[in-house]
Amino acid sequence: MTPRRDFAARDLGAGSHQRDDEPAGRDEQAAAPEPRGDDAPRDDAPREGASADAPDPGPAPEAALALFGPALPLAERYTALLADAGVRRGLIGPREVPRLWERHVLNCAVVAELIPEGADVIDIGSGAGLPGVVLGLLRPDLSITLLEPLLRRTVFLDECVTALGLENVTVRRGRAEEMRRELRADVVTARAVAPLPRLAGWALPLLRSGGNLLALKGEQAEAELTAARSDLAKQRPCVADVIRVGHGKVDPATTVVRVTVTAESDSAASPRSQRAPGGRKKRGRKR
Numbered sequence: 001m002t003p004r005r006d007f008a009a010r011d012l013g014a015g016s017h018q019r020d021d022e023p024a025g026r027d028e029q030a031a032a033p034e035p036r037g038d039d040a041p042r043d044d045a046p047r048e049g050a051s052a053d054a055p056d057p058g059p060a061p062e063a064a065l066a067l068f069g070p071a072l073p074l075a076e077r078y079t080a081l082l083a084d085a086g087v088r089r090g091l092i093g094p095r096e097v098p099r100l101w102e103r104h105v106l107n108c109a110v111v112a113e114l115i116p117e118g119a120d121v122i123d124i125g126s127g128a129g130l131p132g133v134v135l136g137l138l139r140p141d142l143s144i145t146l147l148e149p150l151l152r153r154t155v156f157l158d159e160c161v162t163a164l165g166l167e168n169v170t171v172r173r174g175r176a177e178e179m180r181r182e183l184r185a186d187v188v189t190a191r192a193v194a195p196l197p198r199l200a201g202w203a204l205p206l207l208r209s210g211g212n213l214l215a216l217k218g219e220q221a222e223a224e225l226t227a228a229r230s231d232l233a234k235q236r237p238c239v240a241d242v243i244r245v246g247h248g249k250v251d252p253a254t255t256v257v258r259v260t261v262t263a264e265s266d267s268a269a270s271p272r273s274q275r276a277p278g279g280r281k282k283r284g285r286k287r
Helices: 062-088 094-114 132-138 151-164 196-206 221-235
Strands: 121-125 141-148 169-171 186-190 207-217 237-243 254-261
Touching: 062 094, 062 132, 062 141, 062 151, 094 132, 094 207, 094 237, 094 254, 121 132, 121 196, 132 141, 132 151, 141 151, 169 221, 186 196, 196 207, 196 221, 196 254, 207 221, 221 237, 221 254
Parallel strands: 121 141, 121 186, 141 169, 186 207
Antiparallel strands: 207 254, 237 254
């Protein structure tokens, strides 16, 4: 049988704008298996810094100091964890280690300028914590939920959050489509998770009216959005555009598809409204 490859793991050769830091299955939330084998908790937990034989991601570039400021030591520690335990656990491809700073950490950090102060953020398919962990250490004003269906990834995320002392970040194991009655956010982020129509189907029900889906995409973002507009309109009232952030800070600038919810919908209603247990509509007393 030909091995199955997902959206996030395709076309990862030189010059590709997709990531090769995710093993197959990241965008298949509905098919996430029960943990066993490699999905079981590991005893190689992230520790202070990296082990002596870990791949070296190199020193933090000048742009990192400008972006992270006093949080730079935390960013350096996180990058070292990605290069060490992240590689050993299969969350980061070994070829990505020399470009962790520019292609991954800084690429995610500039997205912070799109998020309002004090926002509730859900990072769907958080994987190794990109962009959720980066945003958490850069923006302590944010309340961030790292949502990830696979156990071995949530174990890594939990250990990173503890090692970095991120009190504003929570890890939840689960699929986005299962959380629409439990979680609400002002912003949902996602990076190399799934094609836009499928991603929107997971993300838009989690957003409050006026909230934004920020999907980090590659150079085909405009074409992907054009093809997905009719699907987006069917899911929730929204508007969408493609923006590039981080000019003068990262090269190339980070491309983001931003989908803004413009109204509530029945599918996004709160758990206490609209329907009683069992899916029946609540009925008022006849007058």
